[in-house]
Amino acid sequence: MAATFKTIRRRVWLILNTLVVLWLLLGVICLQVPPESFWPAAFIAFSLPAPLVLNFLFLLYWLLRRSWLVVLPLSVFILGWGYYARLVSVNFAEEVSEGTKTLQVLSFNTHVFNAYADKDGSELEASTDMIDWVATHPADIICLQEFYSNRGSSTYNTISKIGTRYDRYRFFSVSYVDRNKADIGSVIFSKYPIINKGVIRFGESHVNRAIWTDIDMKGDTIRVYSAHLQSMSIKSQDIESTYSAIGNEESFKKEGRNLARRLKRGFVARGNQVELLLEHIRESPYPVIVCGDFNDIPFSYTYNQMAKELKNAFVKAGSGVGATYNGPLPFLRIDNQFYSEALKAYEFETHYEMGLSDHFPISAKYVLQPKAQE
Structure with missing residues (x-):
């Protein structure tokens, strides 16, 4: 009787493990599908972290059982390591030899330095701390999204405080001017000269765009992009409303549909x-670094398209989970730095010490690879 129960249990767990593997394979396939062609694929791909974690748990289970069936989750784990690395990165510090050309790049969605939350002066200290933190960061290049600058304000004159004061070159693309005559948009600051620049506009959106600069780095030119893609349009209140609706079927369905529509x-x-963005990157005559707020997790069509053609600094040089969203949904990595073959990332950091925006800043250090001898 005990042997029969053991056999049934093993079969049940094997069936469940197989279903998880099929779920995972379906998710990987859905990563390749443009959401515009078939939007449900995006939701299936979005769920990929679940089968990845479940497969790892099955791996541990079969190991503890000392069963040969461990081959199934182990094979998936090995073959799918690239997807696991998008979840959790494991890298060790690298030494860089003297005389090597290096470059440090900081990327940060500043959430307009909380200027709109400062109506009564309650955010003034936090805004000042954020601006000072960015201004004094040692990065060679600083890419900021949702950047806010008001020349008429002693606190929010950020072009002067971050750029002019520290002799940084800059390219500021203004998306719009608010009622206080403050400029909002994307900016790239550089300690090296900017020799060319431009804007990639995403359709009718005046907020979402990518800007680029060609930077003369001691005789070598590198093209740096700062991108801000379409927001998820999900606020903390939306998530809280969905949570609070649990138990009320009608209300939960309403909030769930609203959330799903925004995600779609x-x-x-x-x-x-x-x-x-990729069309423009492919035409670059120089090595590229692409920074920004992509507003999509690593298990999305957006991220997957970027990862097909460029390397990700967090995957290659980071460690841990690397979550960049500072909000009610944990473990979301939606800010990234991608780079081309002529560069190598050797250090990556998510700056959790700067938690005053709804995003955490990220920085990476790169080595410019020597050119191949002809």
Whole structure:
């Protein structure tokens, strides 16, 4: 009787493990599907972290059981390591030889330095701390999204405080001017000269865009992009409303549909935007670094398209989970730095000490690879 029960249990666990593997394979296939063509694929791909974690748990289970069936989850783990690395990165510090050309790049969605939350002066200290933190960061290049600068304000005159004061070159693309005559947009600051620049506009959106600069780094030119893709359009209140609706079937369905609609719009918009961005990147005559707020997790069509053609600094040089969203949904990595073959990332950091925006800043250090001898 005990032997029969053991056999049945093993079969049940094997069936469940097989279903998890099929789920994982389906998710990987869905990563290749443009959301505009078939938007449900984006939701299936979005769920990929679940089968990845479940497969790892099955791996541990079969190991503890000392069963040959461990071959199934182990094979998936090995073959799918690239996807596991998107979840959790494991790298060790590298030494860089003297005389090597290095470059440090900081990327940060500043959430307009909380200027709109400062109506009564309650955010003034936090805004000042954030601006000072960015201004004094040692990065050679600083890419900021949702950047805010008001020349008429002693606190928010950020072009002067971050750029002019520290003799940084800059390219500021203004998306719009608010009622206080403050400029909002994306900016790239550089300690090296900017010899060319431009803007990639994503359709009718005046907020979401990518800007680029060609930077003369001691005789070598590198093209740096700062991108801000379509927002998820999900606020903390939306998530809280969905949580609070649990138990009330009608209310939960309403909030769930609202959340799903917003996610769908974002998936489709970002899928189109990343194609425009990649078209421009492919034409670059120089090595590229692409920074920004992609507003999509590593298990999305957007991220997958970027990862097909460029390396990810967190995957190659980071450690841990690397979450960059500072909000109610944990473990979301939606800010990234990608780079081309002529560069190598040797250090990556998510700056959790700067938690005053709804994003955490990220920085990476790169080595410019020597050119191949002809």
